[in-house]
Amino acid sequence: MAFISSGYDPKQPMKDRITDIGPKHYQEFLPPVLKNNYGKWLYHEILEPGVLMHKAESGDEVYTVRVGSPRLMGVQTIREICEIADKHCGGHVRWTTRNNVEFMVDSKDKVAPLKEDLLSRKHTGGSFKFPIGGTGAGMTNIIHTQGWVHCHTAASDASGTVKAVMDDMFEEFTQMRLPAQLRVSMACCVNMCGAVHCSDIGFVGYHRKPPIIDHKTLDNICEIPLAVSACPTAAIRPTKVDMPDGTKVNSVAIKNERCMFCGNCYTMCPALPLSDGQGGDGLIIMVGGKVSNRISNPKFSKVVVDFVPNEPPRWPTLVKKVRQIVEAYSKGAHKYERLGEWAERIGWERFFEVCDLEFTWHLIDDFRDPAYETWRQTTNFKF
Amino acid sequence: MAKHKTPLLDELEKGPWPSFVSDIKREAESRAKNEKGVEYQIPVDVCDDLLGVLELSYNDGETHWKHGGIVGVFGYGGGVIGRYCDQPEMFPGVAHFHTVRVNQPSGLYYSTDFLNKLCDLWEFRGSGLTNMHGSTGDIVWLGTTTPQLEEIFYELTHNLDTDLGGSGSNLRTPACCLGKSRCEFACIDAQDICHDFTNEFQDFLHRPAFPYKFKFKFDGCPNGCVASIARSDLSFIGLWKDNIRIDQKAVKAYIGGEIPPNGGAHAGRDWGKFDIQKEIIALCPTQCMWMEGDTLKINDKECNHCMHCINAMPRALRIGEDTGCAMLLGAKAPILDGAQMGTLVVPFIKCEAPYTEIKDLIEKLFEFWMEEGKNRERVGETMKRVGLYKILQVLEVEVDARVVQEPRTNPYIFWKEEEVTGGWDRKIEDYRSRHKM
Numbered sequence: 001m002a003f004i005s006s007g008y009d010p011k012q013p014m015k016d017r018i019t020d021i022g023p024k025h026y027q028e029f030l031p032p033v034l035k036n037n038y039g040k041w042l043y044h045e046i047l048e049p050g051v052l053m054h055k056a057e058s059g060d061e062v063y064t065v066r067v068g069s070p071r072l073m074g075v076q077t078i079r080e081i082c083e084i085a086d087k088h089c090g091g092h093v094r095w096t097t098r099n100n101v102e103f104m105v106d107s108k109d110k111v112a113p114l115k116e117d118l119l120s121r122k123h124t125g126g127s128f129k130f131p132i133g134g135t136g137a138g139m140t141n142i143i144h145t146q147g148w149v150h151c152h153t154a155a156s157d158a159s160g161t162v163k164a165v166m167d168d169m170f171e172e173f174t175q176m177r178l179p180a181q182l183r184v185s186m187a188c189c190v191n192m193c194g195a196v197h198c199s200d201i202g203f204v205g206y207h208r209k210p211p212i213i214d215h216k217t218l219d220n221i222c223e224i225p226l227a228v229s230a231c232p233t234a235a236i237r238p239t240k241v242d243m244p245d246g247t248k249v250n251s252v253a254i255k256n257e258r259c260m261f262c263g264n265c266y267t268m269c270p271a272l273p274l275s276d277g278q279g280g281d282g283l284i285i286m287v288g289g290k291v292s293n294r295i296s297n298p299k300f301s302k303v304v305v306d307f308v309p310n311e312p313p314r315w316p317t318l319v320k321k322v323r324q325i326v327e328a329y330s331k332g333a334h335k336y337e338r339l340g341e342w343a344e345r346i347g348w349e350r351f352f353e354v355c356d357l358e359f360t361w362h363l364i365d366d367f368r369d370p371a372y373e374t375w376r377q378t379t380n381f382k383f
Numbered sequence: 384m385a386k387h388k389t390p391l392l393d394e395l396e397k398g399p400w401p402s403f404v405s406d407i408k409r410e411a412e413s414r415a416k417n418e419k420g421v422e423y424q425i426p427v428d429v430c431d432d433l434l435g436v437l438e439l440s441y442n443d444g445e446t447h448w449k450h451g452g453i454v455g456v457f458g459y460g461g462g463v464i465g466r467y468c469d470q471p472e473m474f475p476g477v478a479h480f481h482t483v484r485v486n487q488p489s490g491l492y493y494s495t496d497f498l499n500k501l502c503d504l505w506e507f508r509g510s511g512l513t514n515m516h517g518s519t520g521d522i523v524w525l526g527t528t529t530p531q532l533e534e535i536f537y538e539l540t541h542n543l544d545t546d547l548g549g550s551g552s553n554l555r556t557p558a559c560c561l562g563k564s565r566c567e568f569a570c571i572d573a574q575d576i577c578h579d580f581t582n583e584f585q586d587f588l589h590r591p592a593f594p595y596k597f598k599f600k601f602d603g604c605p606n607g608c609v610a611s612i613a614r615s616d617l618s619f620i621g622l623w624k625d626n627i628r629i630d631q632k633a634v635k636a637y638i639g640g641e642i643p644p645n646g647g648a649h650a651g652r653d654w655g656k657f658d659i660q661k662e663i664i665a666l667c668p669t670q671c672m673w674m675e676g677d678t679l680k681i682n683d684k685e686c687n688h689c690m691h692c693i694n695a696m697p698r699a700l701r702i703g704e705d706t707g708c709a710m711l712l713g714a715k716a717p718i719l720d721g722a723q724m725g726t727l728v729v730p731f732i733k734c735e736a737p738y739t740e741i742k743d744l745i746e747k748l749f750e751f752w753m754e755e756g757k758n759r760e761r762v763g764e765t766m767k768r769v770g771l772y773k774i775l776q777v778l779e780v781e782v783d784a785r786v787v788q789e790p791r792t793n794p795y796i797f798w799k800e801e802e803v804t805g806g807w808d809r810k811i812e813d814y815r816s817r818h819k820m
């Protein structure tokens with residue numbers, strides 16, 4: 001494995017340096033039919049699950065076949081996507097904001113061979129490489145974060161939980177039989193890198209034990225004032241600690257009962273880890289969020305299950321709870337009604353009943369301003 | 384033969400959904416075989432070791448990645464995120480496993496030629512594993528070593544004509560929906576403004592100057608496919624001001640059942656015959672629509688452009704022609720003080736290149752926030768701290784009832800001296816001349 005230089009010379013880093021050029025221009029990548037009809041689209045139809053047709057003012061049509069992906073993909077898979085796009089789509093392909101892949105063709109007769117090709121490809125383990133779906137009143141791909149694959153604050157795995165839930169929900173991806181679209185999202189800690197706080201269903205990894213203080217290294221690797229000020233509940237204060245060898249070190253003390261396990265201190269100070277594989281870490285389930293302004297305003301998701309244990313590799317409790325929620329929603333909601341709209345219409349007290357979920361102490365908000373907004377100030381409730 | 388036994392992960396090869404475990408194994412096998420004779424610049428068994436460390440996490444219920452570290456390319460303060468494994472002896476292939484964020488093209492379209500070149504580079508100098516795409520929008524490359532970073536950057540800029548994305552307390556890589564390229568609802572050219580702003584604000588993208596991260600996202604319409612209202616510090620949402628265009632013939636075709644509603648999105652279940660009264664008119668949040676005979680009428684002045692009728696009858700109804708966008712400030716995920724949705728600061732602004740008026744507003748905002756924002760405070764939190772009133776003054780925009788959901792319920796108004804007749808300076812002698820002690 002000899003080191004091969006690209007031409008970069010570390011002794012003269014500024015020589016021939018090109019910076020701040022930005023991304024490639026998107027126009028270079030548009031399929032000709034899209035380029036020719038840019039800004040001149042009339043309407044669309046979903047011909048079948050996963051297959052869209054967009055009609056332009058010119059009369060041109062573009063057919064899109066949408067397939068799911070695990071987001072995490074190797075270059076061998078990307079090359080295979082390119083091979084398919086070269087064969088069927090004139091060398092163009094796109095991704096969606098929910099990590100689906102879209103193959104586009106400019107006439108209807110090209111759709112069937114493309115679909116057949118996509119569905120014929122499977123991984124050696126048996127899973128589809130390119131399952132078709134993710135459109136209309138169905139479930140699209142679960143957007144998610146890095147989890148144990150790549151993140152230092154993850155309280156759960158992301159790819160694994162998503163794979164487990166998507167396997168169980170596969171039919172909702174490949175069909176369009178729900179009352180409205182169902183957007184499901186996963187974040188592996190409460191940082192919520194994927195901003196999953198406005199999803200129909202979100203599951204979020206979280207910690208339940210305060211940080212372990214590594215007194216021995218803390219003062220060497222952390223700015224103590226930063227760690228102190230990072231805490232939103234003022235649970236951390238500077239202190240001096242007597243070490244077993246008789247030395248005194250600068251460190252911090254934590255008022256455990258004030259900790260709400262956000263992990264912000266750990267982000268500022270690596271000597272305050274809070275991961276726990278012995279029963280502390282797991283997931284919460286949130287529901288009822290949306291970002292669309294359609295019919296009702298965008299909404300935040302609400303916590304409806306306060307703890308689901310980490311159960312790798314297939315997270316059966318998480319999968320079961322998600323299914324309970326989806327089934328109750330599918331049965332109870334009106335056409336066009338998003339999950340949160342349905343929950344508000346029937347009332348959250350009824351939501352817990354029909355989803356067979358337990359309402360616990362932890363579901364009453366007790367965190368600052370947002371809490372007050374969520375308490376009931378009316379006698380208009382249901383028995 | 385796999386390097387590590389992964390009985391737990393192997394369970395995730397089962398089931399119909401594309402398996403990320405199979406995908407990583409595929410990459411591991413490809414590297415081991417090396418049929419093309421690639422001179423890999425990072426350990427050949429990087430993917431095997433990633434599976435190994437992940438299996439360990441599945442056993443332990445804990446992550447094995449260490450807190451980052453400062454790595455990057457010369458002159459940039461973002462675009463690379465340091466990552467190290469805490470079991471380097473067991474998994475030397477991922478001892479150093481940094482993330483590289485590559486700035487994605489607007490709308491996430493690619494030519495296969497460009498994608499293959501990206502793959503060549505990443506296979507040669509990295510793990511070959513990617514996220515397509517990261518949550519912020521970038522092409523994310525998972526796993527390389529420090530000596531490769533400058534080399535990757537050199538090749539990206541010299542051979543692939545592309546740049547790194549943002550990370551840290553920077554402007555994050557702007558992202559947009561697919562806009563006018565394939566959507567009839569796009570009120571703004573989301574791809575164009577996204578590309579334009581990425582280039583305009585490159586300096587903020589690559590060099591940390593902010594109190595914390597800052598995200599622009601561009602949605603072509605209120606459907607919000609890129610979720611800008613929930614996850615961008617400054618959200619742009621396309622709107623129209625004039626009337627919805629109606630094709631009455633198509634309205635009749637929907638009523639007659641010749642065209643399926645909602646673009647056919649509900650085809651998987653029998654919801655009964657389309658009923659325009661129930662499905663469109665009664666669901667209109669402002670009740671601004673009605674039928675006169677078989678003609679659909681809309682009182683557009685009362686429309687709040689929620690998109691439902693247009694989504695449900697895309698062949699009959701089209702967005703208006705006087706288009707622009709709304710700007711909403713301060714959305715973020717819960718850390719630290721709870722989640723925030725974008726707050727409307729500019730109800731409508733024209734959105735056409737070169738976007739000078741919008742850029743002027745942004746410069747005012749950045750200047751204020753860099754001055755007033757606390758360390759690790761998102762601009763939405765700064766806005767909560769100083770008040771919306773202050774932000775609107777900083778932006779020098781006209782105040783408008785549209786920016787609030789409702790007026791204040793307390794009368795504790797901070798009047799300014801210049802707003803009050805006669806000012807605040809008063810003489811006690813004058814007062815005493817009217818009121819004896």
